[in-house]
Amino acid sequence: MPVKVVVGAQWGDEGKGKITDILAAEANAVVRYQGGSNAGHTVVVGDREFKLHLIPSGILHEDTLCIMASGTIIDPICLAEEINGLRERGVHCDNLRLSGNAHVIMPYHRLLDALEEEARGSASIGTTRRGIGPTYTDKTRRMPRGIRMVDLLDQEVLRAAVADQLELKNAILQHIYGHAPLDTDEVIEEIADALPIITPYVTDARAIVRGCLDRDETVVLEGAQGTFLDLDYGTYPYVTSSHPVAGGACLGTGVAPTEIDETIAVAKAYTTRVGAGAFPTELHDECGDGLRERGAEYGTTTGRPRRCGWLDGVALRTSAEINGATGIAVTKLDVLDELATVKIAVNYEVGGERLERMPENLDRLEGATAIYEELPGWQRPISEAKSPAELPAEARAYVDRMAEIAGAPVLAVSVGASREQTVWF
Secondary structure: OOEEEEEOOOOOOOOHHHHHHHHHOOOOOEEOOOOOOOOEEEEEEEOOEEEEOOOHHHHHHHEEEEEEOEEEEEEHHHHHHHHHHHHHOOOOOEEEEEOOOOOEEOOOHHHHHHHHHHHHHHOOOOOOOOOHHHHHHHHHHHOOOOOOOOHHOOHHHHHHHHHHHHHHHHHHHHHHHOEEEEEEHHHHHHHHHOOHHHHEEEEEHHHHHHHHOOOOEEEEOOOOOOOOOOOOOOOOOOOOOOOHHHHHHHHHHOOOOHHOEEEEEEOHHHHEOOOOOOOOOEEHHHHHHHHHHOOEEEEOOOEEOEEEEEEOOOOOHHHHHHOOEEEEEEHHHHHHOOOEEEEEEEEEEEEEEEEEOOOOOOOHHHEEEEEEEEEEEOOOOOOOOOOHHOHHHHHHHHHHHHHHOOOOOEEEEOOOEEEOOEEEO
8 A cells, every 4th residue: 555745845946746646657657735826846758848827747647547626625716727727738637636625716806815805015924816825714613614625516505605705704805905896696607617527536535545545555645835835844934824734635635644654755866945934044146046947946826036045955944844754855956067066055044053953943043054964076978877876876875965964865856847857776
C-alpha cells in the first residue's frame, strides 16, 4: 500500500507538478488534497507545456485516476475552462474525479476577495483574488453553510443555498464596501454553463481512495502551495487558507497518518516567494534579477514576478521536520549553472541570537539576518545529465549539502523543465 505525499518545502512554486507528473506514471491514483485555483502546476512533455491550476498533475497519464479530494475548493468556471483546454489538446480527462464534499468557489467569493484586498491598501497580503480565503471562511463558518460540489447536482438545493448565502454576502457588500447587491438567479447563471462539464465527475472520492488502498495500489497525494504558506505553520498572516503541509494530506483525503509511506519534500535549489511577508534570503540586486529571468520566475496563475533569493537552509531544515520528509526532490538546479559561487543560509541571526530553525514568533522573522555558507559553483550546463555521476562535483556537493541540512536523502534533481531532464538518485 505505497502512499506518497508530495509537498512543497518552501513558499510554493517549487516544481511539485513535475515531480507529481513523473510519479503518476507508476501510480494508480493522484489525489490533490487542498487548495484551489490559486495553484499553478506546470508540466512539460516534450515540446508541449501544460499549465494546471485545479486538476491534479497526473492527468496526462490516462490510466491514472486524478482525484480532487474533500480538502480542495473548486471554482466551476476555472475547472470547466481547464477541462475544455485539456480536451482541445487531446487530453480526454475521463480519469478525473471530484469529491462531492469539496467546497465550491462562487462568483461572490472572488468579488469579496478582490474587495477585501483592495480595502487593505498598503497592508494587502498579496492574495491571488481567486476567492480562496472567502470560500474557506464559508466552509469553517458553517451557517449559512458553504456550498459543496454535491449541491451543484440539484438546482433547487443550489438555489436555496445561494439565496441563504446572499443574505449575508449582500449585507457585507452593501454596508461595508458600498457595492450593489447580487441576485441569486444571476449568480447561478454565471456558473450555469460550467455545470454540465464538471458535474459528471462528482463522486464519493474518499471511497475511491479507500478502494485503492485496500487493493495495495500506489497513491500519490499532491499538495498545492508550500509549507510556509500553511495556515498554521506558515509566515502568518501572509499565508493561504488551507494546510499544504504533509499533515494536510490526511485531513484533505481521509488517508490515515499510519498509511503514508513516503513524504517527498520538493525544494528549489534557491528560494522564491510571491506576495508580501518576511523573506530573509531575498536578493535585491542583479543576482536576484538573474535568478528570476533564468528560472522564469513568474506566477503560473497570476503572472506576478516572484521574489528571488539564495537557498534558505533554515526554512528547508524546518520544513523537513514539519513534514517528516523521507526524501527531497531538488528542482531548477540548472538555474544556478552560470554562478561562480552559490550560497545557502544556514542560520538566522535575530537580536544577537543564532537560530537553526524558523522562529515560531514570526515577528522575529521580520528582523532576521541570514548567515550564509558559500560553496563553489560549477559554471557549466547540467541539462544533459542523466545520472548523479554526470553532475559536476560542485553541483553534487551542493545537493549533498541540501540533503544534510534537510536531514533527508536527495531522491531526484531536476536539471531542466521536461520530464526527461530529471536525475534520479
